[in-house]
Amino acid sequence: MDGPLVIPPVIPLAWDADPEVATDAAVVGGKGASLGELARAGVAVPPGFVVTTGAFIAALAVIDPGGALRAALETSPAGAPALRDRIVTAPLPASVASAVGSGYDSLGSGCDVAVRSSATMEDSSAASFAGLQDTYLGVAGTSSVLDHVRRCWASLYNDESVAYRRHLGMPEDSLAMAVVVQRMVRPRTAGVMFTRSPVSGDRSVVAIEGTWGLGSALVAGDVTPDSFTISKITGEITMRRVSSKGRLHSFIPNGRGVTAEDTPADLRDAPCLTDDEIRALAAVARTVEAHYGVPQDIEWAVLDAPAPPAPPADRIVLLQSRPETVWAAKTGPPVAAPKARPADHVLALFGKPQ
């Protein structure tokens, strides 16, 4: 018999999903909660669903009944490889497998998807697990999707993650992992953007970095991206630096994953975004920032379709958004305080030694 499920194994990424669970990181993980939040804010995200922590708990209840294998990791990491092995090979509870299967089918039969780890602790402001959990692009077919869901779960127990938890002194028993499954997008251009300048912390600009094809080329440091800065207030593009983007990541349909190849010569030095697209991205960024109320760090993609005259806004999807952490941590004193008379500001500036 399957273990009792207190939360459904699968929740769709949709604007009308129940916010009680769809935006709760304890249920859908950090990434899932962020995407759920974006979907609810009316921002376009690739269609998909989240395999919840409920599914993870149900599966682990079969694999490691009582949690002894996991508890042992608190004293020694030696058991991690065996635990990972059991997670990726043990059959899934039928309720989980069928929920994931029908979730996948609802995205389109045999379509390519991205399977992304969404740990309950990741992207929290307390600890960064950036890069420690797996993401798989270009997965197709129900059994492959199920395999990759299990691999994501297993990545919670990879050596680096376990070591990192020991470093932080975090207990093992409350851990869970959700997995986001989304239809693959085929971006013409993708990248990241910050709703404040990463260089100066300026909150009046959106800083955008992008490259041709999948954003993985940028995230992996495989290319120097194009970078643009646009004013939130005037819409002026105040900085544009077009780089030579030597490599291009793209995914091959039908579950054959991602390739990296040399960028065609005619694209290499061409800007990967039009001015209209830069403005549309900045508008989306502002919507997201306003929704969260704090500066954001956003992953985005610009698709080829729908073709013009559809506005660029219709071709933008967001893959992730999280609070910006670097500048948030360094709030300085106020730039200026009011004075008794306005003219006192001038007297103060001109009266002080250079």
Added chain:
Amino acid sequence: MEQNGFPLPSQIADVPGAENWRSMYQYFTRFQPDDDKRFWFYNSMHFPEPIPAFDSVTSEIPYQAIGANTARLFVFPTTLGIEHRIVNGRVYITANPVLDPAEIGRRAEVFGPRAGYYYENWDSLYEGWKERVRGLIAEIEAIEVPQLPEWEPDAVVFESRGVAQNHYLQENFAKCLHLYSKMWHHHTEMLMLGYGAYVVFFEFCNKAFPEISDQTVGRMVAGIDVIMYRPDDELRSLAKLAVDLGVDDLFTEDNTADDVLTGLEARGEAGARWLDEFAKARDPWFHVSTGDGFYHHHLSWNDDLTVPFTALPGYVAAMRAGTMKPRPTAQLVEERDRIAGGYRDLLTSDEERAAFDQMLGLCRLVFPFVEDHKFYCEHWFTTRFFQKVRAFGALLAREGVIAEADDVFHLHHTEIDQALADLSLAWSAGSPPLGGAHFPPIIAERKRMLKVLRDWSPPPALGPVPEGLNDPAVRMLWGVTADRINSWLNPDPVEMHGVPASAGVVEGVARVLHDVNEIGSLREGEILVCPVTAPSWAPVFGKIKAAVSDIGGAMSHAAIVAREYGMPAVVGTGDATKRIRTGDRIRVDGDRGTVRVL
């Protein structure tokens, strides 16, 4: 030999063929041995070309006035005045800073109440200022150039005046200079404080929003109803009147100003009405300089009607077609307030917002003066001043001292005084003036030297680069910052860098105009490349799709007008008119402040 990359003043060699350039300028404008120890920069903003002997008055007198106001009158704590030197016909300047903290403190005690008084009473003081400057304008307009009659008129005897006309040669010429000096004292009386308010707000915005552009700060400050737009508005009204009166057929591209005016005289009452309105518009609105008033050849529209009459056919056609767009004043106000409100909202505390409101309020208080003083001073007064000097030139030409009226501008004002003394003696003695043999060869040599000096490329700066050069006043007035100095030291071989004055990126064909009188050659949709623009250039902006200038900052005329027209502009490139040729395809990036020949 070089320190930090710039040559020392003493290392600047005379330009071959113009070795005698010193004869054009006063002894106190020459670099001294000790000047090698200081940092000087070329004031290309005001003096983009070699200065004729008389025109050196436009540095000699303004720097007397600026320094008097900052150092002695308001007692700015950190700065005394500005020193200037001339080498090979170009003006270099340096600010005299106050560095001793005790001395700064002592000066601040005087500065506080004095500057505070002006800021607190700004509007009423500005009203009084306008009265005083209008008074100076009336005085300069009223100056008579003595015509040296054969005999004095009866009245001189029967009213027992006793003073003959030749006396007034020197007195009235000196009076022109005295009035010019007073005008400059008034000019700087409020301007330095006006800039002070800007500097404070710019500094605040740069701290709160490190990546904000100067042009965006400028857009928050800009006043909308400034009188600098009046000359252009008057032209629009005259164009409308021509259509309303049915005399618009005379305004064609082929008709010169004279053709149109003669034609109107034959048009009965309609023609007379237009000429009447035209005469009203001319005084004062056509006393607008085609430059910025620092050279005698910056003529006014009244001096040369070519500019307004080149613009009129286009305006008339637009009126007729109903496509004439009035300045979108309400929209500009809304845009300005939206931008200011947007930045205000991004501030992180109410405390900062309150400070922002105070500083922006102060800028908007001073803005009308900062914009409008140019019309009163550099345009109206100065074009009248040069007209008077030209009239003295006409007298000297008629009396055989110089060949033609404009030759007078190749004499220093002390030499003109000498020539007038000579003329006075000659008239009273009944003999010919001796200047007729003395001055013409000097003038010929100077004209030749100026031509040669024109081709000299002055280094942007001289002497050792000081540490921490970010004096707010120097930055506001001349755009000289550590960054700018760096770009002087490492010029980009392909791209020209200037101040991003108005946003947008555009490619097109360049039209290089050295003088506003050449605007007739401009084609629709070209990109204007010019040394500097002034309000009289306004009609050009209806035709072009971008603007590039050698000189100017975020608050310069070209910048303000380009933002109004929503076209990309890069100002203060230094040498765009030298590096770009008419017909070149260029890309103007008003976001980054760069210009590139494609």
